[in-house]
Amino acid sequence: MMTKVTLRNLMAHKVRLLLTGVAVLLGVAFVAGTLMFTDTMSKQFDDLFSSVGKNVAVDVRAKKVTGGDDDGQNAQPIPASLVDKLKAVDGVKTAEGQVSGYAAVVGRDGKLIGGSGPPQLGVNWTGDDGATRLSSGRAPNGPGEVLLDEETAKKAHYRVGDSVKIIVAGPPQTMRITGLVHTGNMMGATITSFDTATAQRLLLKPGQFSEIQLGSDGVSEQVLRDRVATQLPSGLEAITGTKMRAENKSDVEAFLGFFRTFFLAFALIAVFVGAFIIFNTFSMLVAQRTRELALLRAIGAARRQVTRAVIGEAIAVGIVGSTLGIAVGAGLAVALQRFVGGGGLVFTARTAIVSYLVGTIVTVVSAYFPARRAAKIPPVAAMRDDVALPQRSLRIRLVLGAVLTALGAVLIGLGLGGSASSGTGNAVLVGAGAFAVFIGVTMLAPLISVPVIKVLGWPFAKVLRVPGRLAQQNALRNPRRTASTAAALMIGLALITTVNVLGASIRASVNSQIDDQFGADxxxxxxxxxxxxxxxxxxxxxxxxxxxxxxxxxxxxxxxxxxxxxxxxxxxxxxxxxxxxxxxxxxxxxxxxxxxxxxxxxxxxxxxxxxxxxxxxxxxxxxxxxxxxxxxxxxxxxxxxxxxxxxxxxxxxxxxxxxxxxxxxxxxxxxxxxxxxxxxxxxxxDQADLKDEVGKQVDGLISFITILLVLSVIIAAVGVINTIALSVVERTREIGLLRAIGMGRRQLRRMIRAESIVIAVFGALLGMGIGIGFGTSLQQALADDGLNILSIPYGSLVTYLIVAAVIGVLAALWPAWRAGRMDVLRAISTE
Structure with a gap:
């Protein structure tokens, strides 16, 4: 029976649950897209590195002494004479000297391909090696000839036979393209190949190599490595080909791991915000069905059955939202793939499992507490018209909220002060502290909302008169609901504000340093x-x-x-x-x-x-x-x-x-x-140019992070729509009575829009207040590291406040339109 009840309720609230599913969808899409993209890139690089140097048994290179750019300008070069010496080692089949260094391609527009982003690598051409192959033209032969990789040639609109300017650590070189090389997906890196003598002259030194790669004549890598090691001068080392390929792969895996962690952090923020929306939606849906649930209890349904019925709806929403989220995430991963280049998408069981677990568990956990409250309704309540869900005292929220907020502040202070033994430990402390502050402020928000909303609603009450006063009273009617809706918007804007305060402080601090320390013209x-x-x-x-x-x-x-x-x-x-x-x-x-x-x-x-x-x-x-x-x-x-x-x-x-x-x-x-x-x-x-460049770099980074955080704001906007829409349904009879006594449709819509704006602006103010606190704390913690000036970007904050008000207007469009179209007599007769 309860299964049928669950299915009926799902069908009866399709639009509400669909909006709830959007919160699940967006969060899961970010998670799934990140996992699919990094899995795809990892597989492509696995394939690449399994072919790079696959015939190399031993690699001879300079010892990595300083941990800096030991493979570039600071590395000890290897004399070419060592190649012949190593060829004579028992078990060596082939010995090939390799040259690598910086070489950038100038496009037809006079700008560097790749700018200061992806690596720009120059090498000596030693022939096809499984990972790279000559796809057109011929190998370079002389000081004025070069090969380009296909992707770089395509970006720069170069063809075989064209002249190209190459920037190296020396005078720029104008060379002729003799051929193109297929390199596979190099994520935007440019590869230029010269003949060995030219590569040595331009990238290293004549008669020198960056490394020497040896092939085995039937001897194991370990045995050959040990034999070769005895022939090396001080400062050089021999490693097995397996270790060389593993190190190359680990470097890429470290980057992909950072990329994965970075984007998953924003995905989890979106999921966290979505949890508030889900909780709020199910709380309101359960509140509207209080009498129905009480009737179920009256005809014999046990508390567990009522709880399971609500949880069943949450599971359905979680599964549907997660499924759609995986599909959207695949589209996101494909878009990223096209941006960096590469082949087909990799979809693993891990991605599906993680996506469904994230979407479903968050939905079920968020719906659990409303379900528990619904199950506690006594059966006799079905006989009453004014039945309502039991509400706990706000005093408990006050105590818990204050404790969590204080605990969060302490953890943030400890993390920023470097109390943990490692950087990761300090980051965990800061993250846990921020989480505790968000939960604590959310618990305190119903208490904070009353005086703040009275102030925010006052202008509407004065300007709109009756609709404005009603909007203010509606927002104050259920402080818990208002606070929960505003909290979703609070989280996104708190993080955005934090990032903007840091960005403004970085700009101000760097500009001050330039003024104080830059004495050149x-x-x-x-x-x-x-x-x-x-x-x-x-x-x-x-x-x-x-x-x-x-x-x-x-x-x-x-x-x-x-x-x-x-x-x-x-x-x-x-x-x-x-x-x-x-x-x-x-x-x-x-x-x-x-x-x-x-x-x-x-x-x-x-x-x-x-x-x-x-x-x-x-x-x-x-x-x-x-x-x-x-x-x-x-x-x-x-x-x-x-x-x-x-x-x-x-x-x-x-x-x-x-x-x-x-x-x-x-x-x-x-x-x-x-x-x-x-x-x-x-x-x-000059000095002004330096300030401008730093400002653009900081602004670019801040804009990028802000765009990623906008996803949480979008989810919060969906939450405002949900709350206002469900509030309209909840107040159907009240709206009918207002219309019956003379309130016009335009006045009704103004009332709903004003209520939505007040809630959205309240969430924005709460978020910006927390964000300023977080940003100030971070600036003070980093003051000794050069971030010595606190700057609050008031212009940006005003813009965000206006955006929040616009979000409130947009969120109210559909609920206000629907309220205005209600049939007055049917609305009055609604129980």
């Missing part, structure tokens, strides 16, 4: 990894009006046992350009010195005159004397190493940027632009 830098070639540096120094041009290099080293980054620069010229404030010692590290900022020197317990052992990327260790200590600087970082030491221990040093002093004159700007014109990766920026 212009900064010349590269958008790629090629840096600024020596010829261009020389041209910059010769531009009329340029007084000084301070060059800077970036490097990695092991200092006192810790892997760190450093800069090496033309000091003390850079000290002036960066307005470096020396607190002790000199601003010149000389040939064998190092400069440290004050916090780093204090943390290491060193001072001017102390000696630090510094191990460079080539494996050599030098004792560098601390020559000076300076105030913390975001422009140069915590360590400045002797330029001579860096150049002596770096295989292919690259100038990262040049700080130019023109004495305040703007006249040399045209000359500087001309000096770098041959390389589109280089840009000339």
């Amino acid at each position: 212009y900064l010349i830098s590269s958008s790629g990894l090629g840096g600024i070639d020596p010829a261009t540096v020389t041209a910059i120094t010769k531009v009329p009006g340029v007084k000084t041009a301070a060059r800077q290099y970036d490097g990695n080293a092991v200092i006192a046992g810790k892997k760190v980054g450093y800069i090496a620069a033309d000091m003390p010229t850079l000290a002036k350009a960066a307005r470096l404030k020396i607190t002790s010692g000199s601003d010149d590290p000389g040939r064998d010195g190092i400069l440290l900022d004050a916090p780093t020197a204090k943390a290491r317990g060193v001072a001017v005159g102390s000696v630090l052992p510094v191990t460079f990327a080539d494996g050599k260790t030098l004792p560098l004397k601390v020559k000076g200590v300076y105030d913390e600087s975001g422009m140069v970082g915590p360590r400045i190493v002797s330029e001579e030491a860096h150049l002596a221990h770096t295989a292919r040093p690259v100038v990262s940027f040049v700080a130019v002093d023109t004495g305040g004159s703007t006249a040399p700007k045209a000359g500087l632009d001309k000096a770098v014109a041959a390389n589109p990766a280089l840009k000339v920026q």
